[in-house]
Amino acid sequence: MTRGRNSGTMIPPLCTMSDREFEQFSRFIYDEAGIKMPPAKKTMLEARLQKRLKALDIHSFREYADFVFSDTGRDQELIHLIDVVTTNKTDFFREPHHFDFLVRHAIPAMRETRDAGESPLNPFRIWSAGCSTGEEPYTMAMVLAEYAASHPGFRFSILASDICTRVLQSAASAVYTEERTDTIPLPLKKKYLLRSKDRSRGLVRIAPVLRSMISFKRVNFMDDHFGIQEKQDVIFCRNVIIYFDKETQAALMRKFHRHLQPGGFLFIGHSETLNGLDVPFTQVGNTVYRRN
Structure with missing residues (x-):
């Protein structure tokens, strides 16, 4: 002592x-x-x-x-x-090519699928699986809100999950330092961020219109069904499977397959790959896969 x-x-x-x-x-x-x-x-x-x-x-x-x-x-x-x-590292608009692919390719492709079968009245569902402190799902919300503004009738909902309760609480609060928001384009900052009344604190909060579009849920990827009923159109699970061995990665990808709509899209991190895993996905872009 x-x-x-x-x-x-x-x-x-x-x-x-x-x-x-x-x-x-x-x-x-x-x-x-x-x-x-x-x-x-x-x-x-x-x-x-x-x-x-x-x-x-x-x-x-x-x-x-x-x-x-x-x-x-x-x-x-x-x-x-x-x-x-658990390690929680994320940024707004991280790996921006994914969000470009989302609006240019993934959403139009899934809308075509709906026109051919599923009811177009159902909202577009996207899941941020491993959302950490919330930068990813709020980026999704900005991108999809902008898409909806130019595509009348488009509706969406975002599910954000993590195994860590501490980061989920932080994400739900939607409060960030101004420095953390440097990667958000200026027009979107002006539209979707609210500054603290006390400017000396250097804090901003995501606008209510975006916060209302996201639901947060604790999910353990080791669970069989995640407690999620609705099939998703898109799943982002980026920079998560690098912590898993090949057997666990393959098991998780098969679960994601079950939770995706036919033809749905899976986005993984820049240092990750599904190569060598016996899973029913086809690569359609840089770290972007589509459900077979």
Whole structure:
């Protein structure tokens, strides 16, 4: 124990995680969330979990493991454990060619499909799967609202999901620093962003007209059906499957296939590919696939 610099309080030393404990946690995280935790991640996991130990007043990783692996711990702590191990990096209009493909090719193709069969009265459904702090679904909302303005009768709804409750809460608040919005085109900024009354805070909020178009939901990709009933026209799942092994990637793609309309589109990240996976998709663009 050491003393605090300016007080007589005793500061407990940081505990360490044994290799056996890391193996238990990494297997548990893989089984529950599909996320790979190789040995090189041990230091990262150990550091990130220190806050959970402090919050729970737990003094060792052995004690924390006993809690997490219990029935009570699984119910109460699993969400927090997944929150601290997931990486959430995103931007507005990230990989902009995807949004260009969306309005130039994907939407017209799906509208043709509807003209040939499905009721045109149903809204165009798009799912941001792994939405992080919300930049992606709000980008979708801007792009689709602009498309709707020039295509009378076009209606849409956006589902935004993530496994991390912390980022979902942040996304639903729709509040960002002005710096975070630098990648949004100026005309869209003026139209869809509201500045804080206190300009010194440097904050903006997404306009209500866009917020009303998005529903947020916690989804674990390891679940069989995600709790989602409606089939989607488009799914964006970008920079997510890089954390999964090939078997988990293939299983997830087959689930996405079931949740897409016939001919629906799947967008993945710039460093990801479906090559080598036995899944029923055909590549139709740069990291863009269509459901067979």
